[in-house]
Amino acid sequence: MISGTRTSRHPGSDAELMVEFGKVCKTYESRRGVVEALRDVSFSVRRREFVSILGRSGCGKSTLLKIAAGVSPLTAGDVRVEGRPVKGPVEGLGMVFQTPVLLEWRDVLNNIVLPLEILHRDKRRGLERARELVNMVGLASFEHRHPNELSGGMQQRVAICRALITDPPLLFMDEPFGALDALTRDEMGTELLRIQSATDKTIVFVTHSIEESVLLSDRVVVLSERPGRVQTIVEIELPRPRSAETRADPRFAEYGLLLRQAVFRGGEA
Secondary structure, X not given: OOOOOOOOOOOOOHHHEEEEEEEEEEEEEEOOEEEEEEEEEEEEEEOOXXXXXXXXXXXXXXXXXXXXXXXXXXXXXXXXXXXXXXXOOOOOEEXXXXXXXXXXXXXXXXXHOHHHHHOOOOHHHHHHHXXXXXXXXXXXXXXXXXXXXXXXXXXXXXXXXXXXXXXXXXXXEEOOOOOOOHHHHHHXXXXXXXXXXXXXXXXXXXXXXXXXXXXXXXXXXXXXOOOEOEEEEEEOOOOOOOOHHHHHOHHHHHHHHHHHHXXXXXXXX
16 A cells, blocks of 8 residues: 655755755735745755646646746745756746647747747757657648647647757646646647657646646655645656556556545645
């Protein structure tokens, strides 16, 4: 029987730490006064790890990711990416949002290479890499289609390719499959596992889906209700590579129950 908070199976050294959150606090002003979104959030993510941040709506998951990306200031505490304090937008970071945010007038390839154009990098070489990524996610025959010609799952694959085009070592994903139907969401989860295996990226993944966090993650960080605090951190000791069949492992249901208790009962898992 699985029980208790577990430590990472990636012990390593501090040099292998990719992201570090140290007593992160966040408050902001609202019409009803000061809102405390996060309180003393501390944990770290190691290189090549897949860490999910799990919690109920409004617990500060997305806020924490924005702070780590350097697009939202923290109120107190410290965040470091590859050992460097986050003082502004983080370079070498890929970001995938809940909605694909594709440019309707650009085809698949030209949506993918957009970050290279912004960074004034070689677009011709970028198009070659974009074709490789399109092949990797199974969209080879759609490279000249426009967003309105693609399904929601296909659009999100394009968004993932766009995040990977600069070959970032770190990928932040903010509920990227939340707007998809259940079947497509399952398919995209399996696809993401394959992409991480092929690219060896470090991934921090925000979700409110317990099953999704169990299937994808090396570790799951559970945040309490607002103000978000680290309720528990659970290591998912299921063998890789994982697939839809992983759900049949009896431990899958045990991890799901453990995380559900942490999320919904508000006590220690």
